Amino acid sequence: MKTASLWELAALFASLSLVAVGGANTVVPEMHRQAVEVGGWMSDGEFANIYAIVRAAPGPNMLISTLIGWEAAGLPGAFVATAAMCVPSCLLVYAVSHIWDRYRHARWRRDVEAGLAPVTVGLVLASAYVLTGAADHSWRAYLVTAITAAISLATRVNALWVLALAGALGGAGLL
Amino acid sequence: MKDEVAKESTERISLGALFSAFLRITLSGFGGTLPWARRTLVGERRWLSDREFVDALSLCQFLPGPNVVNLSIVVGRRFRGAAGALSAFAGLVVAPFLIVLGLGVLYARYGRLPEIDRILGGISAAAAGLVWAMGLQMAGTFARVPRSVAFSLMAALATGLLRWPILPVIVVLAPLSIAVAWRRG
Numbered sequence: 001m002k003t004a005s006l007w008e009l010a011a012l013f014a015s016l017s018l019v020a021v022g023g024a025n026t027v028v029p030e031m032h033r034q035a036v037e038v039g040g041w042m043s044d045g046e047f048a049n050i051y052a053i054v055r056a057a058p059g060p061n062m063l064i065s066t067l068i069g070w071e072a073a074g075l076p077g078a079f080v081a082t083a084a085m086c087v088p089s090c091l092l093v094y095a096v097s098h099i100w101d102r103y104r105h106a107r108w109r110r111d112v113e114a115g116l117a118p119v120t121v122g123l124v125l126a127s128a129y130v131l132t133g134a135a136d137h138s139w140r141a142y143l144v145t146a147i148t149a150a151i152s153l154a155t156r157v158n159a160l161w162v163l164a165l166a167g168a169l170g171g172a173g174l175l
Numbered sequence: 176m177k178d179e180v181a182k183e184s185t186e187r188i189s190l191g192a193l194f195s196a197f198l199r200i201t202l203s204g205f206g207g208t209l210p211w212a213r214r215t216l217v218g219e220r221r222w223l224s225d226r227e228f229v230d231a232l233s234l235c236q237f238l239p240g241p242n243v244v245n246l247s248i249v250v251g252r253r254f255r256g257a258a259g260a261l262s263a264f265a266g267l268v269v270a271p272f273l274i275v276l277g278l279g280v281l282y283a284r285y286g287r288l289p290e291i292d293r294i295l296g297g298i299s300a301a302a303a304g305l306v307w308a309m310g311l312q313m314a315g316t317f318a319r320v321p322r323s324v325a326f327s328l329m330a331a332l333a334t335g336l337l338r339w340p341i342l343p344v345i346v347v348l349a350p351l352s353i354a355v356a357w358r359r360g
Contacts, residue, residue: 017239017240018239019239020239020240020241021236021237021238021239021341021342021345022236022242022341022342022345023240023241023242024241026340026341026342049282050279052292052295053275053278053279053282054275055206055295055299056205056278056291056295057271057274057275057278058201058202058203058204058205058208058270058271058274059201059202059204059208059267059268059270059271059272059274059275060201060204060208060241060243060244060267060268060271061241062240062241062244063268063271063272063275066272066275066276066279067275067276067279070276070279075276078276082268082272086240086244086264086268089238089239089240089241089244089245090240090244090245090248090260090264092238092239092240093234093235093238093240093245093248093249094248094252094257094260096234096238097234097248097249097252097253098252100234101253108357111353111356111357112353112356113230113233114317114323114353114356115326115349115350115352115353115354115355115356115357116230116233116234116236116237116349116352116353117229117230117233117316117317117323118317118322118323118324118325118326118327118330118352119233119326119327119330119345119348119349119352120229120232120233120236120237120313120330121229121310121313121314121317121327121330122326122327122328122329122330122331122334122348123236123330123331123334123341123345124209124232124306124309124310124313125307125310125311125314125327125330125331125335126330126331126332126333126334126335126336127306127334127335128303128306128307128309128310128335129331129335129336130335130338131206131207131299131302131303131306132300132303132307134299134303135206135296135299135300135302135303136300136303137296141296141297141300142300144297144300144301144304145300145301145303145304145307146304147304148300148301148302148303148304148305148308149304149305149307149308149311150304150308151304152210152304152305152308152309153308153311153312159203159210159211159214159301159305160203162301162304163205163206163298163301163302165301166297166298166300166301167294167295167297167298167301168294168297169297170293170294170295170296170297170298170300171290171293171294171297173293175293175296175297175300
């Protein structure tokens with residue numbers, strides 16, 4: 001497998017950072033294209049495994065950039081790719097939220113918020129639907145999803161217990 | 176100009192508290208961090224109201240970058256400016272960064288184990304349930320406004336059921352929804 005230069009990684013992830021509207025998942029196909037097909041930094045199977053590792057670990061999915069950087073250029077690659085994935089979008093968000101706060105009492109801002117809120121919630125519900133389709137392959141798994149949602153809506157039980165129980169059921173081969 | 180709530184909060188929330196809140200969010204976030212962000216920020220710490228959370232997340236979703244990373248910047252900045260944004264961001268990212276690297280090294284040495292995959296499958300099923308609950312709770316802020324429910328359903332159908340790419344859906348629906356909100360005042 002080829003190695004990447006740090007500049008290459010920085011340029012790639014910095015540009016992905018600024019187009020990743022909706023989160024890192026929306027640019028995963030482009031990461032795959034660059035890392036496997038264009039750059040030749042890793043094989044198809046390695047990419048799939050990296051993706052699985054990142055989803056398994058706690059924390060945001062954009063850390064897939066960390067492992068791509070690691071495979072492509074070692075530890076410096078991991079740092080550069082992660083930083084490049086975060087810094088541009090964070091600076092943009094910082095600047096916009098600063099301006100946003102300044103107009104906190106403006107009428108237009110109230111209208112924009114009233115307009116955006118339902119679309120935002122729709123996107124969250126869509127991601128719930130997509131995640132359910134990806135995770136659940138049996139009626140028992142669907143039941144786990146439904147019961148978890150119900151517990152989370154109706155009780156104050158710490159959801160980590162529910163996740164742990166579901167993990168145990170999965171590990172025992174019951175789902 | 177800050178309102179009363181924000182002023183009160185500024186005095187209460189330290190950089191360390193921002194760091195630890197986002198550390199907790201990220202370390203709980205197996206299979207998705209956003210439900211934990213809502214639980215922690217709205218439920219446990221009461222830093223944001225239901226409505227403020229929806230508004231903050233709207234801003235985060237329509238700008239590029241991972242939603243929860245953006246949220247750390249917005250919430251951190253709101254309470255403690257640049258230092259706050261940095262603290263919240265560090266709390267969110269540093270620990271998982273090390274964990275992911277560690278797992279990557281372990282994987283390179285040992286490969287993947289089928290038991291782990293099955294456990295993760297169970298966790299993912301439950302994690303999807305948490306996202307459903309979060310979406311429904313957020314929908315509660317406008318459940319009595321028919322036009323809002325309609326836009327919500329359109330966004331959900333387009334990106335969920337039909338799997339249309341998120342960017343064009345936002346570009347079409349967001350201005351429409353804002354225009355309707357503006358006309359109705």
